[in-house]
Amino acid sequence: MRIIIPIKQVPETSNVKMDPETGTMVREGVESIINPLDLYSIELGIRLKEQYGGEIIVVSMGPPKAQEALREAIAMGCDDAVLLTDRFFAGADTFATSYTLTKAMEKLKPFDLIICGERATDGDTAQVGPGLAALLGLPLSTFTSRIELEDGCIKATRLIEGGYEVLSLPTPALVTVVKEISDPRLPTLRGKQKAKKLEIKKWTAQDMEADTAKTGLKGSPTRVVKTFNPKVAREGKLIEVKDEKTLAQAVDEIISLLKEKAAI
């Protein structure tokens, strides 16, 4: 099996600090990490490789620094890595990103499966996986929580609103996966050594014959026109339960709020 896994380097958001004056994110000292939701796609890829053999190529679009994320994926057990890096790629929205990644995938053909994380934790759109499938004309399963290979088809279980549904996809196909699909492993020592030595391929727009009118900020049909702080309209009432009386008061408050909100 030849598996391609697109990944993204994102800011570590678990300890995001907001500037109380300006309300913007403090970027200084913020570490860059692999998008946490990409760890599940990487793990799935490695498990499939262990079961069926083959190779995994990780691909990322970003500045030269993004190769750190690719090396981490190699350390976990992926085989090869390509970094799509070019000043023409900067500022891409999901359309331009889908287009640029599509050009890379075309160059990496043939493959059996593309696995994407559900979404990246910074942009939080979940749009690039489906976009990539659409541009490549690949059968698609999103929000996938389990896959099995059966007679050359992929049986994908999707987590949807009312439960799960099971799809059968011919290959090559693209799946986007949720956390339930796997439990990511830690990089191994051998993997780390390999990652250190590996020469990461770097592809520019020209290398992929990408039309730069469709990449980066220039190729992006959407623009952020304004950012602002979310309204904090929370009442923030606190009741401390110390005894029977405050306990009763706390429960009263909950009930009256539920009544007010027509929840009961």
Added chain:
Amino acid sequence: MKEIWIYAEVREDRVNEVAYELLTRALDLKGKLEDSIISAVLMGRNIPDADKQELIKRGADRVYYVDNPLLKDFVVEPYSKVLIELINRYKPEIIIAPATTQGRTLMPYTAVRLQTGLTADCTGLDIDEAGNLLQTRPAIGGNVMATIRTSTRPQMATVRPHSTRPAPIDESREGEVIEVDVSLTEEDAPVKKLEYLKDKTQVVTVQDADIVVSGGRGIGRADNFKIVYRLAELLGGAVGASRDVVDRGWITYPHQVGLSGKTVNPKVYIALGISGSIQHLAGMQTSETIIAINKDPDAQIFRVSDLGIVGDLHEVVPVLIERLEALKNEI
């Protein structure tokens, strides 16, 4: 004339209520966009006429209905093909869909093929002076709001479910149902749906519920989740959970709320024994009302709560349950 389209999501052959929330959005936009009408796009197999009429009574001037055996269940490939054909035929100005698993699959698949922009999971929509759609969405885990404009047409967006109320029924409204014929062949549907495994353990799941009661590590152990279930049941809500307890195996993944789980937006979110990590907050902080019970007065969850109870949930929740049961019996 400019058309504002809503994607009328169908589940199990019926129009889902999220479609009516989109009509609330569309009615607001229609009032701000000169010479515009609202059309609902409905695809499926043998959808009841009453559902089409309900779309009209709740605000649609037109319903484009495509009926085909290959559209019986939502599968992105044929659905996208039909949507693209409709778009090319009727050239809408704006298309909004719910940010559900359907909408978040269909819309990005369709938008890139049309080479147009798409904004994900919006919580606010508006029209600027030039008549463009302004799309506002939470970014960076809900810490910042970003407003986005699209330079191409149609302007496409998915809208966070429950971020508005469904549009009310107005019996006097009139509109037309236009049955559109789009030819589909087996080749247009390479992916087959094999089965649907409905979650029978609860009436509603976290994404659909108006009320979500979530448990975190403060619950103590897996068995204690029964009080979370009981409270959710009494309120007609769904059971949610923090990542921590899902990873401990106290409850299954579909219940997980937060960055690596589901984003929810209910009327009322009740957090029991949840400290409120930034990842958890990202998944629930746009809820209309937030109630938290936690022993730790410094818990982050209290920062986003309307009502915070500093105390042992094992003391508070049983009393709350008792009171709710008593209230129920009165009725």
